[in-house]
Amino acid sequence: MSRKMKNKVLKNLTIERIASEGKCIAHYDGKVVFVQNVAPGDVVDVRIRRGKSSFMEGDAIHIHEYSKDRVAPFCSHFGVCGGCKWQHINYDLQMNYKRQQVVDQFQRIAKVPIPEVLPIIGSGDTQYYRNKLDFTFSNNRWLTREQIDSGEEFERNALGFHIPKRFDKIVDVDHCYLQGGLSNEVRNALREFALENSLTFFDMIKQNGLLRNLIIRTTTTDETMVIVQFGENHPEQIEQVMDFLAGRFPSITSLLYIINLKKNETFHDQEIHTFMGRDYIIEEMEGLQFRIGPKSFYQTNSKQAYELYKVAREFASLQGNEVVYDLYTGTGTIANFIAKKAKQVIGIEYVEEAIEDAKLNAKENGLENTQFYAGDMKDMLTDEFIADHAAPDVIITDPPRAGMHEDVVNMLLKLAAPKIVYISCNPATQARDIALLGEKYSVDIVQPVDMFPQTYHVENVVLLTLK
Numbered sequence: 180m181s182r183k184m185k186n187k188v189l190k191n192l193t194i195e196r197i198a199s200e201g202k203c204i205a206h207y208d209g210k211v212v213f214v215q216n217v218a219p220g221d222v223v224d225v226r227i228r229r230g231k232s233s234f235m236e237g238d239a240i241h242i243h244e245y246s247k248d249r250v251a252p253f254c255s256h257f258g259v260c261g262g263c264k265w266q267h268i269n270y271d272l273q274m275n276y277k278r279q280q281v282v283d284q285f286q287r288i289a290k291v292p293i294p295e296v297l298p299i300i301g302s303g304d305t306q307y308y309r310n311k312l313d314f315t316f317s318n319n320r321w322l323t324r325e326q327i328d329s330g331e332e333f334e335r336n337a338l339g340f341h342i343p344k345r346f347d348k349i350v351d352v353d354h355c356y357l358q359g360g361l362s363n364e365v366r367n368a369l370r371e372f373a374l375e376n377s378l379t380f381f382d383m384i385k386q387n388g389l390l391r392n393l394i395i396r397t398t399t400t401d402e403t404m405v406i407v408q409f410g411e412n413h414p415e416q417i418e419q420v421m422d423f424l425a426g427r428f429p430s431i432t433s434l435l436y437i438i439n440l441k442k443n444e445t446f447h448d449q450e451i452h453t454f455m456g457r458d459y460i461i462e463e464m465e466g467l468q469f470r471i472g473p474k475s476f477y478q479t480n481s482k483q484a485y486e487l488y489k490v491a492r493e494f495a496s497l498q499g500n501e502v503v504y505d506l507y508t509g510t511g512t513i514a515n516f517i518a519k520k521a522k523q524v525i526g527i528e529y530v531e532e533a534i535e536d537a538k539l540n541a542k543e544n545g546l547e548n549t550q551f552y553a554g555d556m557k558d559m560l561t562d563e564f565i566a567d568h569a570a571p572d573v574i575i576t577d578p579p580r581a582g583m584h585e586d587v588v589n590m591l592l593k594l595a596a597p598k599i600v601y602i603s604c605n606p607a608t609q610a611r612d613i614a615l616l617g618e619k620y621s622v623d624i625v626q627p628v629d630m631f632p633q634t635y636h637v638e639n640v641v642l643l644t645l646k
Contacts, residue, residue, distance in 0.1 A: 184230045191243060194221040197276040199283075199607075201264045201635030207235070214239055216258060218268050220246030248272045253306070253356060259323065260350040261343035262357060263633035274299045274629055277637035281606045281627045288610035291617040296625045300486055305632040307359035308480045310397050310462075314338055314366055315444070316373075316380040316390040317349035336380040338370040338393065347383045360397040365405055365428060369393065372423050381410045389416055392444045396471065399481050402460040404433040406473050408446065412438050421454040433457050435473055447474055447532070464488070467544050469512055474532045476509040480630045487602065487628050487638060488516045491575060494600045494624060494642040497521050501572035504596070506560070506587070511537025511551055513575060513602075518546045525568055526551040527559050557586040571596045582608030588615045595619060599643040604630075606639045613641065621646050 192205040194217045202213045205225070211234040214225055222244040225237040252258070252266035265273050278299045285293050302308060320337035339352030351370075354363050373380065373390055381388035392408035405424060409417055417436060425434055434455035437446050451458070451473050459470045462477065464485050471477050478484030491513060495503065497520035505514040508526030510533045518524050518541070526549065528534050534553040541549040550568075552559060556578075574596045576583065582605065583591075591599065592615075599620060603609035606627075613622065620643040628638040 184227050184235065187227050188240065189225045189227065189237070192223055192225050194219050194223060194246070197279075197635070199280065199635075210234055212237060216264070216267075217242070218246040218249050219272075220244075220248055255354070256339075256350060256352060259321070259342070260340045260352065262340055262355075265635060266633050270301070270305055270632060273632065274301050277629055277635070278627050280635070280637055281625065281639050284606040284610045285613075285622075285625070288607060289613045289617070289622075291614060291622060293622045293625055296627065299627040299629055299637070300483075300490070302480065302483045302629050302632050304480075304482060306356045308483065308632065309357045310399075310477065310481045311479055312355065312358045312362060312395055313444075314352065314393040314395075315341060315349050316388070316392065317347075318380040318382050318388060319347055319349065319384075321345070321348040321350050334374070336370075336374060338366060338373075338380075338390075358395065358397060360395075360401070361403050361405075361428060361431070362395045362397065365395060365403075365424070365431075366393060368427055369407075369420070369424065372420070376419065378416060378420070379411075386442055387411065389413060390420070391439060394473075396460060396473075398460050398462045398471070400461060400463050402432040402462075403428075403430065404435065404460045404471070404473065405431050406435045406437065406451070408437045408439045408444060410439065412440070425455045431456060432460050433473075447530075464512075464516060467515060467540075469510065469515070469540050470536060470543065471510070472532070472536060474530075475536050476530070476533055477512065478630070483628065483630050484512070487630065487640065488513055490626050490628060490640045491600050491602055492517050492520065494626075494640060495520075495573045495575065495598065497573065502569040503573045503575060504571040506556060506574065506576040506583075507578045508537060508551065509533050509577075511540055511549065513577065514549055514551070515540050515544060515546055517575075518549050521573075522548065523569065524549045525571075527556060528553060529555055557584040557590075560587055560590045565594065570594065573598045573600065575600045575602070577602040578608075580605040580608065583612050585615070588612055591616065592619050595645055597645050601641045601643060603639050603641075604636065606637065609639060609641065613643070616643060619646055620644065 194203045205212045213236045223239040224241040227237040337349040337351035339350045342348040379388040381391040391410035394406040396404040459472045462469045503521045503524045505526040508528045514524045514526040531553040534551045537551040624642040626640045630638045
């Protein structure tokens with residue numbers, strides 16, 4: 180596509196369907212046009228942003244006709260913060276497209292015979308479903324074009340989310356529909372307190388400022404963890420902030436803070452200070468209790484995680500005499516969830532702190548048939564490891580978005596366990612791995628699960644059986 184197409188306006192394009200990563204598709208002159216923030220059935224004018232020989236990307240600048248599948252977004256920040264890209268599409272259609280995303284990825288990438296993909300398991304909650312949110316303090320608030328053109332003076336300090344593809348700009352969030360409980364109250368109260376007391380918000384360019392990051396975690400048991408990251412070590416101001424939160428919100432279960440002087444917000448290598456309450460919160464599932472610490476991984480939609488784990492347990496169809504390997508076990512949630520149905524469960528995870536949580540959770544729940552090991556999966560899952568442990572009858576694997584390392588896939592082929600239950604948050608890399616596993620395994624069941632309403636993300640569970 181020549182450069183002359185850039186900034187050209189294509190009029191009256193009909194949006195046909197949703198493609199990967201939430202982008203929608205139209206066609207012009209035999210070429211695909213990718214457009215964001217529209218819905219199938221919209222008729223729009225599109226300004227081309229970039230183009231290649233076979234496709235173009237553009238932005239809708241005018242909508243002539245609205246799709247019948249559109250709904251009114253419920254959040255005032257929709258279209259700006261980038262967190263909920265599908266609020267304008269009704270939930271039934273969201274689920275249909277998520278299921279189709281799984282079908283498309285498996286047909287395009289896996290290229291192995293698959294059964295009909297089951298109807299997606301929808302989320303009971305389509306708002307306030309997340310149990311963890313990260314907010315960023317910044318002295319460089321994002322202003323919309325309308326705000327800039329108004330000529331008004333706006334407060335430039337902000338507490339909210341990063342603008343997509345802009346690390347240095349933050350949307351000041353008034354109300355977020357992703358997390359319930361104390362989340363909105365805590366964030367707004369802390370912002371107001373900081374402004375009233377002239378506390379400095381972080382400058383991402385200069386890398387200075389007192390207030391840097393706010394993390395809020397909640398549970399279905401109504402427990403709340405609040406973590407404040409400070410970008411400067413000023414003990415009096417830090418105590419002032421923490422005293423305010425403790426006094427204003429005495430129901431916080433775990434009130435923590437971190438002094439992070441690094442050039443990024445990651446804190447897995449940082450000391451965490453407990454200011455009030457415990458250094459963990461507790462989630463429950465079928466009578467099991469799971470400790471969640473500040474560095475713990477836990478599925479972000481607690482209620483839907485239960486549905487996901489029930490699918491995994493059903494696919495494993497344990498009879499009580501099986502040895503199960505739970506790869507990428509995190510804090511051992513799945514391992515401990517299925518332990519009562521198995522002879523032995525062996526969990527492996529890269530993050531050492533997560534493995535310590537897994538062991539503690541097993542002990543707290545009186546489970547004596549679990550073992551947990553920390554290390555890189557491709558380095559841990561070796562012939563020597565297998566020789567020191569019983570060979571698996573069932574393997575459950577729940578890798579990160581990048582999927583499994585090829586060495587891990589090769590070891591699974593070598594182990595040849597009768598069943599593999601593969602859970603993934605990225606059907607594309609899951610399909611890639613299953614293409615390799617297809618050498619020895621058949622795909623028996625494919626079950627999508629919606630963990631993140633109002634977004635294009637989809638979780639998928641696949642049962643593989645040895646041929």
